[in-house]
Amino acid sequence: MIELKQLTKIYGSKKKMTTALSGLNLKVNKGEIFGVIGHSGAGKSTLIRCINLLERPSQGEVWVGGTDLTKLGKRELQQHRRKIGMIFQHFNLLSSATVYDNVAFPLTLTGTPKAQIQAKVNELLALVGLEEHRGKYPAQLSGGQKQRVGIARALASDPDVLLCDEATSALDPQTTDSILKLLLDINRKFNLTILLITHEMHVIQSICDRVAVIHEGGIVEEGPVTEVFLKPRHFVTREFINRDAAGSAGEEGLKLAASVPHPEWARLVKITFLGAKTYESVLSQVVRETGVNFAILQGTISTIKDVPYGKLTVSFEGDDEKVGRTLALLRERDLDVEVIG
């Protein structure tokens, strides 16, 4: 649906140049929610603004729905932009227009007949749950409500793609979750492709199918969220995961676990469960079979999008042969097992 090829963006004049993006490649499939995470200054804002050419790339191609937007003239670009919805961190609503008129705005640009606009806007206001607020002005709304207006507005022209530029960064955690849920609903209902950028791992973990980590103008790690989240390879990815509340609890717990006095011959093992296995009694079955004792030092269970996962730090006590067999059996059952001490 979206494909960026060798995307490069250089700001500034010949004297002082800043490279925001350097030869970046990215592919987003139809119907998926793709997240790009990065620190501020990593180039993620430039990246998303290059997709609808709010920012014209210095080099490279931007393919959206089979068209290279960089090759289009002004008029054609305007046409194509109507099929790319976008929501913003600061909502960017017309302060002088009511909720209704804000949602109707993209339709008035194309000269849509009034009756048609009315039907569409009513449908969208129902979708985002703002029917009662149709006559209000943005200043009378809460942040979450404003973003709902933004989402309804972005959907008004039936876009193929929705771009989310830090859409939840200005919202409190509860509101963030309700907006994320709305985005997920929309994605499922309309099979709408969503590309979002964020600096919060929580956002990626909640709704994204795939994730790319952007650092210094390039993608350093990319893959399904479950994979990247549970087995981060790049240090920036690890930073993000550890900064997240659940992730950092894991890291802290690990340090704590390692500091707990335990017999020298005990093996400290990190076990990661993914999917339905998270809720199965795998561990107890295995230890009953091998006859080792274990102590759980630390553990978390959470979900990535709707995939449950668990992380356990366990100390196994038994002779090397028995512990070895235990680990082998756990691996046989598709658990990820890592000996850490």
Next chain:
Amino acid sequence: MWGLDFSKIDWAEMGTASTDTLQMMGYATLFTFLIGLPLGVLLYTFSRSSSAVLGWVYRILSLIVNIIRSVPFIILIVALIPVTRAIMGVSSGVEGTIPPLVIGAAPFFARLVETALREVDRGVIEASHAMGATTFQVIRKVLLPESLPGLIAGMTITAVTLVSYTAMSGMVGGGGLGDLAIRYGYYRYEKEVMIVSVIFMVILVQVLQMLGDRLVIHFTRK
């Protein structure tokens, strides 16, 4: 009262002068709006343009606007006599005052328009571009409605400035309250006419300002 004798005021003359002032101010405000608004929008658009040519057009336009604004109005009136005669057929009276008033005030209002447009949140403009709006649509559907309170405030300031400008119309026999105040009060030491004229102008300015402020509040959505 304070040795003043208000009975010698010619109220018919006062009435004519009031009507003249209202006419000059009314027409001048109308045409200043019609010329200044597009000029302000152009100034804003050119100043934001990435094109080098338009950048130069902006600089030239900006220079002309600044030059007109720096010439004292009383000099502008006299300097513009040939222009006024070309446009209106006459260069004196109420009609003869309107062109210099408009030429003097339009660049001033255009600057106020430009400033008001700059206050519009860039994010909203960007969002409109992202939705596929053309430059013209952005101006008509985003910039103007979003800056409406600022534009009204600018128009109010301009109208008030025009009231004080009309006082100089006496130079070309334009009449009006200001002219009356200067002729009677300054040249003939008849303070009474001057005082009443000034009071009328104060009332006019108050009413204009109040009206403007009300409208600004009415249209402010923030």
